[in-house]
Amino acid sequence: MSDLFLLSEAQMRRIEPYFPFSHGIARVNDRLIVSGIIYVIRNGLRWRDAPRTYGPHKTIYNRFVRWSALGVFNRIFSALAGAAGEPDRLMIDATHLKAHRTAASLLKKGLFPRRIGRTKGGLNSKLHAVCDGDGRPVIMLLSEGQMSDYHGAALMLDDFPPASELLADKGYDADWFREALEQRGIKPCIPPKANRKIQIPYDKAVYKCRHKIENMFGKLKDWRRIHTRYDRCAHTFFSAIAIAATVIFWL
Structure with missing residues (x-):
């Protein structure tokens, strides 16, 4: 072998x-x-x-x-990621994963949603992730492709581990999200949107570290059944993502 x-x-x-x-x-x-x-x-x-x-x-x-x-593979990922301890810094972002016709062509059947949506890029799913300061995923969420970044953040917010700061791009620049982070003692490092009347300062030197979460998505997408979704069921596809994240970052 x-x-x-x-x-x-x-x-x-x-x-x-x-x-x-x-x-x-x-x-x-x-x-x-x-x-x-x-x-x-x-x-x-x-x-x-x-x-x-x-x-x-x-x-x-x-x-x-x-x-x-x-849920075996999901528990393995959660347990190994949690065993690493509390991170000092968090990063959050999301990426689209294209749904192959074998996953997206059939009508939805059954109790559980398939987590496939339609965007300008076609039919896809969206992976939301929170990483530690080293770019290792600690929380992941699969949603329909059209879900906005900050709506995905709202679903993961209660599971955020304690940290001193969080890095995110402009897609997460929302007052409620900033306030929710500050209530948890997490300092947001998020560039303000251009349409803000009062621009909010942020640490540009620290923000440069956000490339680590982009690198994480790139490593996950090197696995071909992650880059393109072939699984019809959301729970099997998310298990594949959990397996990839576990092998790449936590084993």
């Missing part, structure tokens, strides 16, 4: 506590199956094209879908 991805034993020890218990028949090798899931998501393959070294492709796919429904 020299040319394939394989989680190390140390990495497995960190994520195994969050796996569901096996009932009855023992599961197929967790290390191979989870490594196969990562390989497929990173390279943008169809599940049937997963290398046989990882095991049956139906087992890989079924494990991904079943554990996604249980």
Whole structure:
């Protein structure tokens, strides 16, 4: 497997506590199956094209879908990100993820929303993220593509960890958002919009560090099933994002 991805034993020890218990028949090798899931998501393959070294492709796919429904991958991301401690600085931004026709062509069915919307760029989803000072994601949210940046921030606000300051672009320049941050003891470093009657000063030197969250989105989009959404269900697509963020930044 020299040319394939394989989680190390140390990495497995960190994520195994969050796996569901096996009932009855023992599961197929967790290390191979989870490594196969990562390989497929990173390279943008169809599940049937997963290398046989990882095991049956139906087992890989079924494990991904079943554990996604249980929220296993989301819990792994949240636990590892939370274990890093409280960050001194936060950064927030959002990016669009194009929805492939296999994800966007069918009518919505079922109880849960698909989180696919229509913008000038077509059908897409939007990933909102809060990062620490090193550009590592600590909070993520998937929404329809047309949702504004500050509406996404409002949905994540209650989960913000304590920090001294937050960096954001002009899309987050709203009085209510600034006030909400200050109530939490977080100093906003946000450039004011041009139409403000009174321009609000901000630290331009500190603001230059905001490129780290842009770099984070770029690293996530290097994984082909993240850059283009093939999954119809929002929870499976978000699980793929959580897997990518965990492997890239927290393992």
